[in-house]
Amino acid sequence: MQPIRKYLSSVWQALFGDPVRAFGVVSLILLLALAIAPAKEHFSQWHSYQRKYLGLIRDRGDAISLRRRFEPGIHQIWLPELGVVDRCTTCHLGLKEASLSDVTQQPFRKHPVVPHSLDAFGCVICHGGQGQATTVVEAHHSERAGEEPILPTRYIESGCGQCHQNSLPGTPQLNLGRTMLSRYGCVHCHAVTRPDGSKVAATDHPPSLVHxxxxxxxxxxxxxxxxxxxxxxxxxxxxxxxxxxxxxxxxxxxxxxxxxxxxxxxxxxxxxxxxxxxxxxxxxxxxxxxxxxxxxxxxxxxxxxxxxxxxxxxxxxxxxxxxxxxxxxxxxxxxxxxxxxxxxxxxxxxxxxxxxxxxxxxxxxxxxxxxxxxxxxxxxxxxxxxxxxxxxCHEINGVQKPENFAPDLSAIGSKPLAQIVFLPGMEHSLPTYIAAKIRQPRAFGSSVKMPQFTLSAAQTDALTTALLALTARGRSMPDNLRVAAVPETNYQPAGPAGKLITELACFSCHRFNGRGGEMAPDLSWEGSSVQRQWLTNFLHNPNTLRPSLIRRMPRFNLSDSDNKELTDYILTVYQSPAIDADLVPAATNSADVVEHGRQLFYSKYACQSCHIIDTKTDKGYIGPTLTQVGSRLTAGWLYAWLKNPQALRPSTTEPNQNLSDEDAHALTAFLMSLKGSGGQGAKR
Amino acid sequence: MNTRLSAQTKFRVLAALAILPLTMLLCCKHSALPNAALKATAQGTALVESSGGHQVGATGTTLTDPLVVQVNDDQGTAVPGALVEFHGPSGVSFDPAAVLTDSSGQATTAVTLGTIAGRYQLSAMTPGKGKSVTLDTLEIALGYEQRVGSILADKYCSRCHDPESSPVRVSNYDNLEVKPHAFSEGNTLNKISDADLTSIILHGGPALNRSALMPPYGNTLSAPDIKAIIAYIRALSDPPYQPPGTVYARQ
Structure with a gap:
């Protein structure tokens, strides 16, 4: 004890023995204390990334302009109305630099082209992770309460689905997943409510078991x-x-x-x-x-x-x-x-x-x-x-349909990790959990009631993506940023023809006024499109217009009276106000105009690349065969179609050629002159 | 006394520093060899690709079809029970990364692409007699814009530009007098600038004195749509497309 005390007192004496020395020591300690903060910043992770970035751009041809756009320090995208505070751009410095497209080294890669601006939406809305963090581990892999690790790229489309409830052309995986939610019967047991309050409805048809x-x-x-x-x-x-x-x-x-x-x-x-x-x-x-x-x-x-x-x-x-x-x-x-x-x-x-x-x-x-x-x-x-x-799912005698049989999944994409019981050896992340649960529900315990589905890897990924899109953030998004799903209308045609349309299950394949299937053409404006005689013949014996199609309209063996009922109804009710029903019939067009139309068809617009007019010379079969289009379509429809096909059928592949009125008129006259052999009409 | 102590600490620190990477190296080596349990019962001398090469998928996703390679011996007959390891650039993962060939001599693995759009050079390796045999193959990962382009191309372009027919879709290629270019024809398409491709898509073939069989899509597709389609064409190109411009890196 004695030597230690002696030693301490000698140290004290050495440091604070006289006032000058004591002042020097205290100053030194103060100086060191003041240096802690700048030193911490200097040695911080983001600072070293910024130095690395400067090193990366130093040798590039456009170094000067790149350096001019570089700002040292912590960057932040702050969007109060979206709840976004993202500091990711502190390290991800090349996100907006087009000239860095050849850089593959992270965190300096250029962001791939996406429809939204980074400044308007920030990063975590799509990618997940902790926007406020400034270290790699905390930003990307945090598992602390209320925090989420970054979303793996394979599920990235789920980010889009938070706001976009409709089907987007650029998110096939999300669209497939959403279709599966309805088609595989998930929503019979699990309720899924969209942020706007509408429920995801089932599209499958589980048979009734009462008989x-x-x-x-x-x-x-x-x-x-x-x-x-x-x-x-x-x-x-x-x-x-x-x-x-x-x-x-x-x-x-x-x-x-x-x-x-x-x-x-x-x-x-x-x-x-x-x-x-x-x-x-x-x-x-x-x-x-x-x-x-x-x-x-x-x-x-x-x-x-x-x-x-x-x-x-x-x-x-x-x-x-x-x-x-x-x-x-x-x-x-x-x-x-x-x-x-x-x-x-x-x-x-x-x-x-x-x-x-x-x-x-x-x-x-x-x-x-x-x-x-x-x-x-x-x-x-x-x-x-x-x-x-x-x-x-099934109607069964003596058993009531259970309400809310399985957990509600409306916010499954924000399920806190703390509430999840992971299997031993499993990565602690929500996507892994959801995918594993879909793949093998019973692995999570013998008391789990969820049955085993038979899904491919791509289907499991798609379903996981659709479920991950159901987040709390999606529900708290401002209304003006939300894109609603297009709901199916409950259109029901009236009268005896309406009864026929239901009996023949036309809605299974065709769409009318926003309701029905996608397999066959939308018939909402069919009455403006076709001629009576053709429609009557077609309903008696539907022969395909497109030789390369495999799925075709069946023959329903309609009686003459049913056929007339249906034809009358279609021609009267399914009319488009945009079609001029009184357009000059082709017969009054002169032979010159028809000939001019033929020239336009074959030379200027090369329609034969997709359509057949003369079965001997033309071969294109992307569009319907037009050998007897003059006895099928109305002149008004043809003219309107040629002027703007997408206005009549938004999903058609025929491009809008921006025809002049004269050209469209001449082509209409030519096409209306194609009456065909008349063999089909004569049969009945 | 002071100097001796510091020398001792230095030694300890150095020792710790040396042991750390060594153990890490050992650990890494250990985890990099999951096939330690796989005991090859045979060896082949050649590797042939059966299927699964040259696929196009989205970044970060698993390719639709697995990669299948076959191990053959000198006579060209399949060798069952041979070890095959799959390798790729960082970001690519294989499930499994090493596998023994099945009874028909084939090794199958599911390929998950990396998160960067572009070409992924993959290789399969089998320890042959004396030296190992490798086989290279290629997969293409599409980023968001390129995938939008692929979806649009599938609807508007591929019926004519893809000569291959499938059971659900018959190609129109053979019906056209002037043959369209397949999107993978790098030798031709790489020479056409983005601006020229854009005007052909916008205004049709005649815009650049080409066939009128190519219709104009300027009133049907938006500018971002066309940009996406061109990005997709560039991604498929074989030989690969090199964007024009200054080479920035000095090196």
Whole structure:
């Protein structure tokens, strides 16, 4: 003890022994203390990046102008109305320097071209991360409460989706993800409300199970529940990973609770007409079933549309009596089905049923033998249906549709990391969590009810992107920056023609006044576009206008009176005010004008690159064939179309050629002179 | 006493400094070799690309099709059980980065592109007899503007400019008297300036004394649209497009 005390006192003596020395020491300490702040700044990370940047631009040809634009110190983008305080530009110094496009070294890269200015939106709105931080780790990788790590590039489109609720042309991944939210049934269980208060609606059509025993057997239901993708690879029904006993009990309840529907069973089937096995494939082809339904080919690829269920093994599933009743009129079994009511003759129905029955796989479900279920098992099946939330998607007798069955996802993109239970070894970030949950929900514990979906890697990424776009920031954005989704209208045509349009499910493929599908042309102005005789013929026997199209309009076998009803309605109601219905008919145009139009068609505008007029010489087949356009379209429509195609159909690929009135007139006269052979009209 | 102490500290610091990078190096080496568990049962002498090269994807995303390479022996028959490692520039990741060839001699990996738009030179490597064999391939990453261009080109341009038909879309290329240039034809398109390409798209072929089969899109596409399409054309170009201008770096 003694030596230490002696030592300390000698130190004290040495430093503060006399007043002059003490003054010197205190001054030194003060000086050092004052130097701490500048030294800290000098050795800070952002300062070293700024020095590196100066070194990088020193040897470039435009060093002088680059240096002139460089400002030392901390930079900040401050946008109070957006809640943005971003200091990212302190280190990311080359973001706006066009001449640095060859620099790949971060943080000095030029920002890629995007539609928004950095000064107007800052950085974190799109990229996430901590805008106020001035160190790399804090800005990019912070996991502290309320903070979020930067968004990986693969999900960057989610940033756009915070404000843009509509579908943008430059964000295919986000658009796909949003479509999937509606199409894969996510929103049946999870509520998703957009920032403007509108709800994301489901676009799939989960079948009602109230008459399920008419349609299929308990054995098929069992196999289906065990593994839906084994029956149809393309189905959106997820796998609930049920045990054999559970699947058996659920199938027992469904069959047991099913109520019969008149017309579905063999007992009340009409005397069946004889099937014509040879005609099956061609009738299936002629009816263009493949426009909506797909079938797996020998190579395992799906061929056909995805609007209706896959039919590869339909013979394993559907009872023939039910299939006949369904083809007779699908709306009897399911009043809201997207399937049109074809007016098939009894012979045709028998042929199609026989053909569809051949689409079966003898191995499918062959090992399934279910004993008759006891009342306890049936009750257990009902309990499982309630627990698993089957009724959130399907209508089931004796089970109520559950409300808010699964967590609301309206702000999932801002879920705090502290609220998430990550799996061991998993990266602690929201995108990783969401993607993992979509990929394998049951990995997060045996109590998780969410079923297993079968999605590709690209689909999982897309869905994750769409979910990440649902942020708190998106909800607090000022209204003037928000772009609303374009909601589907609830347009419903009136009268007997309206009933026909519903029966034929025209809305499944065509769009009218803002409602309907995208597969076929928008018909809102069809009445201004086509001639009566052509429309009548087309509805009787739709033959395609575009030879290279695979999906085509089916023939509905309409009666003459139904056809007239529909034609009258379309020609009267679906009129555009922009079309001059009284435009001079082509007949009054002189031969000179027609000839001038021909010249313009072939030479000046080279329309033959996309359209065929003379099947012998012209080959272009991007646009519709025009060999008989003069008997199809009205002169007013043709003229308006030539002047500005996008005004009539915004999504058309035909460019607006900015024609003069004279040129458009001459071309209209020429096109109206193309009446075709008249063979089509004469047939009927 | 004072000097001795400081020498000791110096030594300690130096030792610590030396050990730190050494351990880091060891750790890195260890993590860079995830294939330590993979035991190759065979060796090949040649690598052939089966599929998955020359794809175009968005930056930071996983390419649609996996990269598949095949290991062959001297006779050209496939070698199962050979080790294949995949390498790429920083930012590119492979899942898996090293794999043994399957029963048909093929190694498959999913490629995730880096965050910078441009060309990514990838290579597959297999330890052959004596020396290792490598195979180079290329993937293209599109940035935002280029991808907007690709979407527009898909709608307005590719039906004629892409000679390849697909099951869902038949190419119109063969029907045209004057053949359009495929967007990858760098030898021709690289010589046309951005300004000239813009006027052809704006006003149609006749604007530059070319075929009228190319219609004008000036009233259909906006200026940013056309800029995006040109950015996409430049990204696809083979040989690669070199933008004109002064070379700034002195070096």
């Amino acid at each position: 399920i025993a008419d349609k299929t057997t308990r054995e098929w239901l069992f196999s289906w529940l065990k593994d839906p993708q084994a029956y149809a690879a393309s189905t959106t029904m997820p796998n609930f990973k049920l045990s054999d006993a559970d699947a058996s009990d659920i199938s027992a309840y469904l069959v047991n609770s099913s109520s019969p529907k008149a017309g579905d069973t063999a007992a009340d089937a009409k005397p069946a007409a004889n099937a014509d096995p040879a005609a099956g494939p061609s009738l299936y082809g002629e009816s263009f079933c493949a426009s909506c339904h797909s079938v797996q080919n020998a190579a395992g690829n799906l061929v056909g549309g995805d609007l209706g269920p896959e039919l590869t093994r339909i013979g394993n599933k559907a009872k023939p009596e039910w299939l006949a009743a369904w083809l007779q009129n699908p709306r009897v079994y399911d009043s809201t089905t997207p399937m049109p009511h074809y007016r098939f003759a009894p012979q045709q129905i028998a042929t199609l049923v026989a053909f569809l029955q051949t689409k079966s796989d003898s191995d499918y479900g062959s090992g399934v033998h279910l004993d008759a279920a006891t009342p306890q098992q049936i009750a257990h099946g009902r309990k499982l249906i309630v627990e698993l939330g089957c009724a959130a």
